[in-house]
Amino acid sequence: MWKYIAKRLAMVSVVIAGVTLVAFSAMYLAPGDPAEVIALARYGDDLSASQIETLSDAEGLDAPVHMQYLIWMGHLLRLDFGKSLVTSEDVLTEILQKLPATAELAIVSLLVSLLIALPTGVLGALRKNTLLDSGCMFVSLVGVSVPNFWLGLLLIWLFALTLHLFPSFGYGGLEHFVLPALTLGSSMAAVTARLTRASLLEVLGQDYILAARARGFDERTVLFRHALKNALLPVITFAGMQFGYLLGGAVIVESIFSWPGIGKLLVDSIFARDFSMVQGCVLFIAVLFSLSSLVVDILYAVLDPRIRYDRSD
Amino acid sequence: MSSPLLSIEYLNVTFKTSKGPLKANEGISLEIREGETLGLIGETGCGKTTLGKAILRLLSGNAKIEGKIVYRDTDLLSLPEKKMRLFRGKEIGIMFQNPSACLNPVLSTGRQIAEIYRYHEGVGKKEAEEKAGEMLELVGINSLRGHDYPHQFSGGMLQRVMVAIGLALRPGLLIADEPTKGLDTDTKVQIAELIDGLIRRENASMLLITHDLELAGSFVDRIAVMYAGEIVEVGKAAEVISNPKHPYTLDLLHSLPGKGFRTVSGQAPGLLSLPQGCRYHPRCSFRLEVCSQVHPALRGFCDEHLTRCFLSEMGRRKETAPRSSLTEQSAPSYVEEEA
Amino acid sequence: TDKETEGTAEGAESGEGSQDLVVGVGTDVNSWYLDMFASGDARFVWAQVYETLVRLDSDLNVIPGLAESWESSDDGKTWIFHLRENVTFHDGTPFNADSVVFSYSNQSYVRQAVLRPVQSVEALDDHTVQFVLAKPMPLPFYLTHVAWPVMGPSCLDAEGNFVKPVGTGPFEFESQAKDQEIVLTKNEAYWGEKPLLDKVTFKVIPEAATRVIALETGEVDMIIKVPEYDVARLEAEEGIRIHRKLTTFTDFLQFNCEKSPFDDTRVRQSVAYTIDTETLVNEVLEGIGEPAGGRAYSPVMMYSDPDLETYTPDLDKAKALLEEAGWKDADGDGIAEKDGEPLHVTLVVSKGVWAARHNPMAQVVQGALKEIGMDVEIQVLDDGAISKLESAGDFDMILRSGYFVWGPYPRHFFVHHSGNPYSHYNNETYDQLVDEADMTLDSQEQEELYHSLQVFVIDEVPAFYLVHEEKIVATGPAVNGYVISSEDPWLNLSGVYLERT
Amino acid sequence: MKLLKVEDLKKYYYSGLFKKEVHKAVDGVSFELERGETLGLVGKSGCGKSTLGRTVLRLLEPTSGRVLFEGQDISGFKGSALKNLGIRMQIIFQNSESCLNPRMKVYEAIAEPLRLHRLCERDEEKGRVQELIEAVSLSEELLFRYPRELSGGQLQRIAIARVLGMKPEFIVADEPTSMLDPLVQAQILSLLKSLQENYGISFLFISHDMEVVKWMSDEIAVMEEGKIIDFR
Amino acid sequence: MTDLIERTVRTEKAYLAEKRLSFGEFRKNRLAVSGILLITVLCVLALFAPNLAPHDPLAQRLDSRLLSPSLEYPFGTDELGRCIFSRVIYGTRISLGIGLLVVAVTSIAGTSLGLLSGYRGGMLDEAIMRGVDIVMAFPNIILALVIAGLMGPGFSSVVLALVFTQWPAYARLVRGQVLSLRKRAFVEAARALRPSSFYIMRKHILPNCMDPVIVLGTLEIAHVIIFASALSFLGLGIQPPVPEWGSMLKAGIPYLFTAPHLTFFPGLMIIFTVFAFNFAGDGLRERLGQPADQEVLAR
């Protein structure tokens, strides 16, 4: 296992190289002359051709793409993430500033989603084909159909404007987490809940659950000590993926709730063709993503002893 | 003898299948007395396991149970599920027939035993693990292997883990479904003695489902023989073994390896297409006219020895009969045609 | 009015409520230095910290700023600014000619972009600066732009790295939390009318809907860029006040006049006759803004021709013009054809900040043009994609807003000047008119030229101007004394004070 | 040539998530088997019999040692050679109760090897499956049930029928009758025996029932702690 | 004990158990049937949109904007006075089309890759899973931009972009299942028959790991429909004014509080679709060769 973990950690660099390479080339393939778009972001609409040229020279944007990438990589190896092409801000500083907000929101949202999803899914499975189950299903299906931007605004309207319970925007104390985490969590919860239910139903039909019941355990023990661990595999997979998604893709929620996160930074940078910033963000997301998928893989082996990664048989 | 601990009356178990209802148990009436071991033998697929599971109401969702199962004055079938739980494990324990499916693959075996103590006796984790270790040692498995998961165990070891689990709580009634299958002779004897010893010491009762007639002969007080969903013979163990009254029992005893693997031609009927009359009559070498028309009832032969056979009713029983033996049996038809 | 403000100001001071104003803005300040454009809402913050040499009052009249007066040579190529004395920057360093030279040095991006004709900036003495230009140009108008203010040289350290904003404005920079908030405090030593507020916090709230709710919940006192569709609702709310003012921004439909079908003036005119700008304002923009009907200049701007004959919708005329140009719906499918080619055009809309306005506008335009048999395909694109289409000339129409509009000065006509790579219009007469107007010093003459330019745009339609935009600011119950102004930044906080209950 | 030759076969199990534990389940086993012969394998529970059986078939990769089938080392087999081996060497698993795909009906389970190796025409399939299920003394009505609707003994016999359908040359029979009553056991064993007589099938016959092993086998190997300690 | 008449004594409990069972059965079928019915309704809407829609979905009536539902406009009118009812009906074509196509392609592709990765293991697994990591960590927007730039806006580019970004979820989910399934006894038994690994994956592993895929797929439809509209803002998706539920929802956001019907009806359609596919999916799951007695106990 240690060997496997070491191998996987080494693979992180491959993923980084892959993601950044793809992102870099894709940025070039995206329409528009990068120098021009960057100049637009830097100087506004009043542009002169010479300005674009100077900028292109100064930032080395006229070099061939692969060279640019290699140069960037070279800097990276010296742990130099570069400066934003648009704002000249230090990329690393900027990302490290935003990352905590993103990570915190991701963790809280994931917790919220699991807190909603697991009980719902479990209840649905235990009370299969009852009114309660149908109720849980109804809520889940509606939950998954409601887009984040809609739900987010509705929550703000309800909890911030009407009930004055939570702030409507901003990053700060715990109360600031409630609405964005609820928005993100509830839409993810729907899928997780349904997955939990399906997976648990499958497990509950197994003979070893029958055997556990035969030992006189109450439902709770059967569920928590015997069934849940087996049923958790797809749930963990999904949660892991969502964590990754939350790290990089919660743009809409970040912008609705004015959350100073990395998602919006990334998207803004993409539109401004801010290569160094995009690369920085992508790199960090890739690292976190790889780690979360490694954690999930380790959890597999912990959950199910039959799963082994160093396959000697 | 003492009063009945468990009495089963007119038990019917019907499985709903895609091809219609399947009566896996039909009109079963049995008693297990306090301190008694009842052996249940019979052809595979005749409904023994079903009966055992029915007692604990552990049958799958497509089963319908009718009748009465009374355990110490409680009708188990009319209990709500919540109350039923109180009878499982502590009062009535069960060892399942298929250990490889009945152990949770993601929990270590030791933990699965320890869990029982923690739940039922409320002991701490440490103590429960110790007790689990003891239990494993009792069934001849090194307690260190308690950390291992079921897939790391051999078939016989899993079987023994099932035994350990079944015995863990010293239940008042133990339903043991082939507890010694897949064990080598020494281990088998050791396990059988272990179970028997515990049962006797606690003055508990046991329903022992087995195919091992020798085992049944030496450890069991009474024997019930099942065929195609019904009880065809019940009686004292020694009586049934030495003096079987039902032709099926007789055939069964004759087929024992020690006696040269004699078989009966034909096969047990599918439970969906039972023959009219006596269910054994197509294979029976004592077949009478009536056998194919009227379904015999289970009747007292002499006291405590019941059988479901017209022959015994009439007291006309030949001592020996020609029996198809191995040499006479033809190879299955498909073998003849070359592929 | 002076008296009034004084009275209320006193009232404000005696009130126990704090004077900490919270303003909701859409974007953060990404740059505090003049090597970059203060994009997005950064200008609103800059305007509190930095000041320009020349200023505009709320009705776009040019008034002295850091320069008390200015004069130009007869040929209009040399401008001399006399600077205000006894002004200090926030860090205590004195404001003088050197700081102006510093701010308009070659380093500043504005010298490379807009002020390219400027050849040199020199300090004649401590409080006099001379700008020498390559060609005549009404420099004071340019210098009103808030994104090109005067900064103290001490904002740089010895190595030339930017350290912190140093301005002369009524508020000084205190702190900034990236994409969260910017805090400014009162500049006690401000040379002009002292601010009544002690502290101004700008909260960054990108989503307009959230901004509005934040105002309603009282989390902020004031928000800018209120969406048109929220105005009626907010107005109805107690305590919330809506401030609207017509600005220099005008939405327009720019044609690609270099390729068919819009290389034909008649087709462009036909579009102009089809689109009812009044409906646009009333139905899409909730009646906020003024229908332009093709008028290039917002009425608030200098030389805007009040007697200009604008377009009124006339479908018959539009169809006739189209037919004249050879486009006729022969096969009855509702789309006109010429030489068998159906009249199919693209309309590009930016996905950027204006999208919320422009998307429905584009769809209305699309719906209207369908009436005359023009099949419009809308493309919502990001700026990169648009710039690609533009440089390739691969589009037919673009919906734009306030392009190149700074201050009251009609510099905007450069939009259709063939020297501008984005113009896609090539007309010598027009170019001549624009150049002449920009270089003429005589204001009478200028006015005539600009008027004829407006007529030219109406006749030739290089672009069809749709709506003169009204900017909207909403304030909460506590805010008093706010007056919205016509031009960037319309967030003048002088005279604003709070009265919290 | 011997049909099967096993040379110094070893199979170690490695377990543990973070620390390695080694379990020497089969530790240097050698034996030979003639065509049409049966080698009985007995030994205490947990001594490595099943592991040996599965390793011989290369269902478990051996830690070391060789298995020669008709003189060929099967460890190098790939692709169609390996597939072919599937028809020739088969195994009846000990835990037959969990060896059937829970989502496949009995019919499919029995027909699967036939289809897979094209052992019969499509239209004969039904007949073959019926023959097979009757051969193991089961009624046809089971064919359209799922495994969990069957009793232990029924499952075990279906596992047998599945293997017999392929008519392999060598079968590892890992306690094939452990869940059968004596009557049926006798039927099945005699079936196996008659098949052996007719087709020269070789068996590695694992069982605990000495009577059965003696009856079935030409030679008996006794295993202890992963090694064969005695041939009888 | 002399006369044992074969009679059954029905306990109350058994009676109840029977009743419950048949209710469950009925409900199960009802779900599947209603799922299929709902899907049929959606398909009918899509196919016969021109016949069913009372108005031209693109026709603007600026003098009747934001009307509440009425007889003439059953779902009211939108911000440009278009009939929401007609737009919603026409929207079925695109939204359902995108949703179905993307979910079908991604679930098939993702599942196949996940199967391969989990079953084969080793380098292949490593390669596929790191590919998954790369795709998932790679910002979708860049991809959308590139595709928009290269292919121009339209149905196929949306589908392409969505397919590319959505498959990894299935792959990872399936792989997790496969990892534990491949060690199950029945898989080993099947392997003893020496079929190709493709066969084992298809016949033995796939049917046993479809549950989460079906769950995910039927729910993803909603995400796909919404996500497709997000892309339209990058010039990739379906461009205005083509009716499409996600974009309608988004366009209605400004009027969330003043004219909620703008968002309500397209939202309702998405919910409706999700319900339809979920019911059908649940039915499919029950059908997928799962033994009849999934029910845990006969109570």
Ligand SMILES: Nc1ncnc2c1ncn2[C@@H]1O[C@H](COP(=O)(O)OP(=O)(O)OP(=O)(O)O)[C@@H](O)[C@H]1O
């Ligand atoms: N869930 C079920 N659905 C339908 N039929 C079933 C179900 N469970 C068991 N059966 C059938 O009921 C009959 C009795 O099964 P049971 O498991 O009780 O047999 P058994 O006597 O224990 O046999 P064995 O000795 O082989 O274990 C068998 O014919 C079996 O096919």
Ligand SMILES: Nc1ncnc2c1ncn2[C@@H]1O[C@H](COP(=O)(O)OP(=O)(O)OP(=O)(O)O)[C@@H](O)[C@H]1O
């Ligand atoms: N996957 C595994 N990982 C670790 N140890 C294992 C594994 N499988 C089996 N073992 C161990 O290897 C030993 C031999 O197991 P095997 O199944 O071969 O025994 P066996 O002789 O067939 O016993 P039985 O008669 O009880 O079936 C046992 O001690 C068992 O615990």
Ligand SMILES: [Mg+2]
């Ligand atoms: Mg049984």
Ligand SMILES: [Mg+2]
């Ligand atoms: Mg074994």
